[in-house]
Amino acid sequence: MSEYSEDNLVEQPAIGLFSELGWETVNGFHEFDSSGKSILGRDAKTEVVLKSRLRPALERLNPGLPQEAFDQAMEELTQDRSAMAPVQANREIYELIKEGIRVKIPAPDGQGETVETVRLMDWNTPGNNDFLLVNQFWITGEMYTRRADLVGFVNGIPLLFVELKATHARLEDAYNKNLRDYKDTIPQLFWYNAFIILSNGSRSRIGGMSVSWEHFAEWKKINSEGEEGVVSLETMIRGTCDPARLLDLMENFTLFMEVQGGLIKLLARNHQYLGVNNAIEALKDIKHRAGKLGVFWHTQGSGKSVSMICFAQKVLRNVPGNWTFVVITDRQELDSQIYKNFAAAGAVTEKEAQATSSQHLRQLLSEDHRYVFTLIHKFRTEKGEPHPVLSKRDDIIVITDEAHRSQYDTLAMNMRTALPNASF
Incomplete structure (x- = not known):
């Protein structure tokens, strides 16, 4: 050779x-x-x-599970999926690997059965x-x-x-x-x-x-x-x-x-992988950051919404807490685009997650939602009135996309008044 x-x-x-x-x-x-x-x-x-x-x-x-559980899990994982579209088969198997395989184990006395999850990976x-x-x-x-x-x-x-x-x-x-x-x-x-x-x-x-x-x-x-x-x-x-x-x-x-x-x-790209993990490290130090988790720079077309989804999903999966993510933009088309991307990826399933008005935004932020999508303009008040505090929770993370033109004025101040203990 x-x-x-x-x-x-x-x-x-x-x-x-x-x-x-x-x-x-x-x-x-x-x-x-x-x-x-x-x-x-x-x-x-x-x-x-x-x-x-x-x-x-x-x-x-999976110590403690009977051999029958492993038989069922292996059969489920290796079954023929040639009738499915390849990417559909890949997604189905991906979910099994990520979340584990649920199996039914008959009770020793023959009465009923229990459902167990067989882990395929130690993440x-x-x-x-x-x-x-x-x-x-x-x-x-x-x-x-x-x-x-x-x-x-x-x-x-x-x-x-x-x-x-x-x-x-x-x-x-x-x-x-x-x-x-x-x-x-x-x-x-x-x-x-x-x-x-x-x-x-x-x-x-x-x-x-x-x-x-x-x-x-x-x-x-x-x-x-x-x-x-x-x-x-x-x-x-x-x-x-x-x-x-x-x-x-x-x-x-x-x-x-x-x-x-x-x-x-x-699959996330190199800059998304590094940036998201940097943001995760900042989040671990959240109590000493006075609400400042950092700035994640992107060029145009480099996948900002994918970075947002990966960040939010990794936090929800790996960082203990009852987290809420408030995603803020300053243009209607951006707001709709990001919401649609989150929905297309299966990250958000709530139909009420996108604020339709200032009143609706105040309602959403006073409730318990995983995601809230809004325009910065919905933090406005009538005739210069002070904005009310909507939530004092310290497990709210605000993510802004291309909102730099409106992040240093009255609307931004109203947003921070509404969420005094949030991180940005």
């Missing part, structure tokens, strides 16, 4: 990085030995979930999960067999797909000539996928299983906003495939949105 081959220059260094990050690594090229027995415990190449890894993980993460302690990277992994679909460069399994579930090209090859070919073919010929692999990485070593992009090439994004920075951006496979792997980061991206930075044309899966 040439010293300049894809394997030597791209694949082997990538495998070394995964190993450094704590992944177990296995070469699957000769997975089935001469006797036909798989070193990964598969019965056939059509199987994409490693049951020999999944079951011990379920038993470890809080990455080290309690089993991380395995297989290179040269064979998968057989209905008609064809394909060999994937790198597949990352967490607790036996194939969450990561990496397609590598030689350093001199066009990165677009990884999408056009390889990924598109794989999604057609071995679709069952992508039912479980968290995200996809395409790379030729120097250029790398990441994206969800349903998006087009144009929506695959670079990942330039691993940690701080101040570090110099580097577009390379090493930055991509360290920034997204470190066990804690991979689980964070899947749990808190993955969105399914109903858009014109159907359901799509979105």
Whole structure:
């Protein structure tokens, strides 16, 4: 094999990085030995979930549950979903992985049954999960067999797909000539996928299983906003495939949105991931910040509403408290657009969440809602009257979008009077 081959220059260094990050690594090229027995415990190449890894993980993460619970959970997770649209199948499995699988266990006396939830991941302690990277992994679909460069399994579930090209090859070919073919010929692999990485070593992009090439994004920075951006496979792997980061991206930075044309899966971009987590860190220090959680800069078209959704959803899932988010803009079309984006992502289901008038806003803020969407202008008062205090709660977070032109005048002062203990 040439010293300049894809394997030597791209694949082997990538495998070394995964190993450094704590992944177990296995070469699957000769997975089935001469006797036909798989070193990964598969019965056939059509199987994409490693049951020999999944079951011990379920038993470890769910002590005290009977074996029947694990049987039901594995059957639910691995059932055939070929009749579904791939992105629909992916969303269904994503919810099972994220929230756990509910199973029914008959009572010992035969009278009735209990409902238990089988956890598939330990989101809080990455080290309690089993991380395995297989290179040269064979998968057989209905008609064809394909060999994937790198597949990352967490607790036996194939969450990561990496397609590598030689350093001199066009990165677009990884999408056009390889990924598109794989999604057609071995679709069952992508039912479980968290995200996809395409790379030729120097250029790398990441994206969800349903998006087009144009929506695959670079990942330039691993940690701080101040570090110099580097577009390379090493930055991509360290920034997204470190066990804690991979689980964070899947749990808190993955969105399914109903858009014109159907359901799509979105993965937060590098700046959204870093910015949201910076905001989360500020929130943890909320009592010492005097209501100032910070400023999150975006350029036009860089996904402000996606950042808002990821931030709010991660807070609600991971930070204890009865949080309310008040989302404020200064233009009607922005207010409607952001509300529709939250609704399309399933983050907000209340029809009453969008304030229609100043009176309606006062009603919403005096009640207990997860989200309130409003224009800054609805904090106005008649004839210069002082604005009343609407809530003294200290678990209200105000998020403003493009409201800078109106955040330093009477309306802004009224807003802060109405919510004296909120954070902004």
